[in-house]
């Protein structure tokens with residue numbers, strides 16, 4: 099299975115590229131700039147090209163641009179993505195005097211991405227910090243995933259299971275993306291307060 103990482107030149111995309119390549123997936127890093135993609139891809143031993151080219155050859159497109167660019171980038175890539183499933187990992191954050199907050203947009207990034215692409219959108223992996231994901235070993239964290247399309251969600255759950263040593267957890271419909279994206283603000287505040295690199299573990303699941 100070939101995974102395209104749109105905006106995969108950033109810290110999250112590179113960490114995910116390394117983990118999914120180790121897990122045996124065929125990976126292509128995309129960028130707005132082919133040269134930047136090639137350089138980033140070489141650093142983790144995968145393919146690199148423009149975002150559009152990367153999408154055209156993929157079985158799953160991961161939107162790994164900076165969060166604020168996710169929706170406009172998805173819209174620009176609509177034709178290249180076609181009906182391929184899309185994973186939205188973006189969490190928009192607002193920074194205030196008392197800490198980090200989810201932004202006040204009326205809908206999740208994932209829902210807005212779904213409005214502009216034809217493939218089914220799944221949201222997840224928000225709580226996996228790039229630093230933890232790209233470490234020596236897969237992080238000991240659960241990975242939370244939601245989506246409305248059962249087949250697309252199954253693809254992402256399978257991928258999620260292979261990039262951590264925790265569990266991949268189905269959190270229900272795409273409507274849950276609002277909460278998963280918001281959880282990122284909670285984790286960033288916890289990290290600041292405790293000088294930590296927190297991840298998520300759910301208890302009570304058989």
Ligand SMILES: NC(=O)c1ccc[n+]([C@@H]2O[C@H](COP(=O)([O-])OP(=O)(O)OC[C@H]3O[C@@H](n4cnc5c(N)ncnc54)[C@H](OP(=O)(O)O)[C@@H]3O)[C@@H](O)[C@H]2O)c1
Pocket residue numbers: 105106107108109110111128129130131134135161162163164165166167168171187188189190223224225226227228229
């Ligand atoms: N960092 C984390 O720990 C973490 C954890 C979980 C989820 N996430 C999510 O993962 C995504 C990537 O995070 P990141 O920290 O890797 O982000 P980042 O480094 O800020 O940006 C990633 C890439 O986005 C592209 N980009 C920047 N501005 C753009 C624009 N205006 N239009 C299109 N592309 C643009 C750039 O690629 P090119 O210049 O090469 O095109 C850049 O390398 C975000 O949505 C974030 O919410 C991050």
